[in-house]
Amino acid sequence: MAEVDAARIERAVREILLAIGEDPERAGLARTPERVAEAYADFFGGLAIDPVSHLRDAVPVDSALRDGGADHGVPATGDAVVLRDLAFRSVCEHHLLPFVGTAHVAYLPGDRVVGLGRIPAVVDTLARRPQLQERLTEEIADALVTGLDPRGVLVILDAQHRCVTTRGARQERSSTITIASRGALAEPAARAEIIALIGAGGAAGAAGARDA
Known part of the structure; x- marks a missing residue:
């Protein structure tokens, strides 16, 4: 796709x-x-980039563990990889005003894992487009499914929208939480466990309570 x-x-x-x-x-x-x-x-700038391209250097789980699982975020148990508090910013397609927030991303590795820096790159690429927060959440989850074929994915976004804080109702303190889950992490108990790991009592914990 052409650049701007x-x-x-x-x-x-x-x-x-x-x-x-x-x-x-x-x-x-x-x-x-x-x-x-x-x-x-x-x-x-994200319109010109395929988000799945950031995941093409994924490696087999066995190789990641043998070469140093910590570098890939893979615990020896092969359980969830969780990245908390990834800052992002995007632009709402309705008013072309920014929304800014935090992403929490978790996945259960299947046969492949990827370096920890690749997950924020996926979030950033998809955020750098005219967006809706709901769609952005789903697109991040879908990109991880496509690129890694994991057993499960959970994505939580918590953001403030300038079209809400600076115009219309002007709710300066409000934020919006959206959740997308796939595979094994779409199961309520597994999802609740990851949300608790991300941080009970914070935005992610509130999201779990709301979604329960």
Whole structure:
């Protein structure tokens, strides 16, 4: 998929400035179209990347354990790999305003595992698109299923939306929690165990209580 068209964004931002009654030539706004184009290239750069590509260097579980399981996040028992408190930011497709939050991701390895840094890369790639939080949660889970074929996946996102905190109802303290589960971690008891591991009493714990 092609990268963002910076020149086209600049022209569009200039039109927006004119439409709200501003002068795009005045000193404070002269470089705004360029700055917005640069920001959008960052915000939406994930459109040009296949998130599953981050998982292509997955290795067999036996190899990971033999070569040093800690480097891949694999406990000797072969139980869940859990990554907590992964910061992410995305842009809501309804108003093109940011939403910012934390992702918690767990999977039960099947035959393959991947380096710990690959999971945040999947989250970041999918977040760098016009998104809905609900869909982002599902897409992260689906990418892990496709790339790793695990026995189970659990993804929890907890985010604040600027379209809620800065406009409309202006609920400055509110956050939204979404959950996606697959395979063995879709089973309530297994899911509850992972949520407790992530942190009972925090956002993830609240999510488990809500989803129970």
